Amino acid sequence: MSNIHPKTSPIYQTSVFAFEDLNALETYFSEPGQSYMYTRYGNPNTDELAGKINALEQGVGAVVTSSGMSAILAAALAICKAGDHILCAEEIYGGSSALLSQELTRIGIEVTYVPMEEIYDLRQHVRPETKMLLAETMSNPLIQVLDVERLANAAKQQGIKLVIDNTFATPVLTQPLLLGADLVIHSITKYISGHSDVTAGVVVCSTESDLQRVLKVMMTYGLNLSPFEGWLAARGLKTLRLRMKQHSSNALTIANYLQQHPKVEKVWYPGLEEHPQHELAKTQGRGAFGGMLSFRIKDEAEAVNRFMRALKNIPFAPSLAGVDSSISYPAGTSHRSLSNELREKQGITAGVIRFSVGIEEAEELIADLEQALAEV
Structure with missing residues (x-):
């Protein structure tokens, strides 16, 4: 069996992985990434997909999630807690707006929407408790294009993190992390998978600390992607x-x-x-x-x-x-x-x-x- 080298990754359709003994279990905890225990924490198929998207976006690491919406949620909860404040571009996907306004406000996170004409000067909108700005590379649905580098500079001047939804552009057109964004999210459901048969999301991070926080949120809240969806999306990504x-x-x-x-x-x-x-x-x-x-x-x-x-x-x-x-x-x-x-x-x-x-x-x-x- 050790001589089998499949050209395409097999599907690891399992919810749990077995350990040889207690020493192997201790190795899992002491050397993260060397083995697997539970698919909610990690799986070879989802890790392969995350690694390939991270390489395209040129981040330090990525976390795949069960949908584009759960990717937005993971990014927001990794950065913000009750009492914090989020800025969001006024022209944005309605689902993103609903998540912020209807759900995050219920757990004590406030949201302010910034009109397009004010998006590069955040001074009048930022508060001491403001932690992040969410915007899209290309807005949904009227395809307004944001200058990511300029927006990143505006966010850095105010000491807040810039989270860019790059779903419409994809890393083929634009790589927001290279332009100064802190986190990039995608609905993998869309172009990355590309065949209307997968529901998935991803958060790509520019720092190890953000990556570990997003990973923790994904694992704890159960926002993980299934192995088959991960395998199918990785196949779509090839084209x-x-x-x-x-x-x-x-x-x-x-x-x-x-x-x-x-x-x-x-x-x-x-x-x-x-x-x-x-x-x-x-x-x-x-x-x-x-x-x-x-x-x-x-x-x-x-x-x-x-x-x-x-x-x-x-x-x-x-x-x-x-x-x-x-x-x-x-x-x-x-x-x-x-x-x-x-x-x-x-x-x-x-x-x-x-x-x-x-x-x-x-x-x-x-x-x-x-x-x-x-x-x-």
């Missing part, structure tokens, strides 16, 4: 670079198409020269702009319904970043928990549709969009 090239190429082609369509009132995509952060996105994204865009048709729910029903090959699926394209409706899904006033302020109106552009042939996607837009 991340190839997929991101095609996602980005297709999205730019489709953004240009939508921009000139008479039924489309506005397109949000950083690859368009009209996008307010186009030059930043070009530099920070190494010349690529990702696979996510949003566009607005007539601000009527029934117009959106007609469009959705007419699509033949692009499903309405409230997630993103799979190899197959999909559309979503932020006002009714990802940002449903926001008040009507806040959605309106951010521009998430009734006609806004988020488009996760897949890796199909761009011409096929445009043909489907063309006939569906005719029904609007």
Whole structure:
């Protein structure tokens, strides 16, 4: 058996590992990382996935979790305790906002949302008890691009940690830790796994102390990822670079198409020269702009319904970043928990549709969009 060397890692689908004797048990505790005891604490499949993502983000270590939401929770609880204060970019995934506002506030952590126009000058928002700022490389759903290096400098000036959700950009486009961020999180469910068949998250750390705190939170709160999910995500990760090239190429082609369509009132995509952060996105994204865009048709729910029903090959699926394209409706899904006033302020109106552009042939996607837009 010792001569077996599989090219692909086997799946360690076990909840517990056996020890030879008490000496082996003591070795587990005295030499961390040399062996395994319980899959909630660690497993070869999840460790392999964490190591590969950490290498892409160039951190000191990573911890994989059961979902993108549990990754955000692990990062926040690793840094903050009751009585502390979190800053969060106002334009952010609705699930992140709900976690902070509805759940962390219940355990004594306060939250303040920072408008985009004030995000690089935090002085008026920071308190003595402020511990971290959460923001996205590219905001969900209107794809505003943050200058991570500038934001990191602003956070350091105030003595707080910067946590960047890099899900939309992926480390193929942007590596926030190299730009000064303290922690990076991903919903592995999205581009990293890439095939809409995994639910997972990850926290990548720039310091050993943060890594140990995140690991402790994951283990204690039971936020661990299952071995099979870890194995499946590691398999998907192998094609991340190839997929991101095609996602980005297709999205730019489709953004240009939508921009000139008479039924489309506005397109949000950083690859368009009209996008307010186009030059930043070009530099920070190494010349690529990702696979996510949003566009607005007539601000009527029934117009959106007609469009959705007419699509033949692009499903309405409230997630993103799979190899197959999909559309979503932020006002009714990802940002449903926001008040009507806040959605309106951010521009998430009734006609806004988020488009996760897949890796199909761009011409096929445009043909489907063309006939569906005719029904609007």
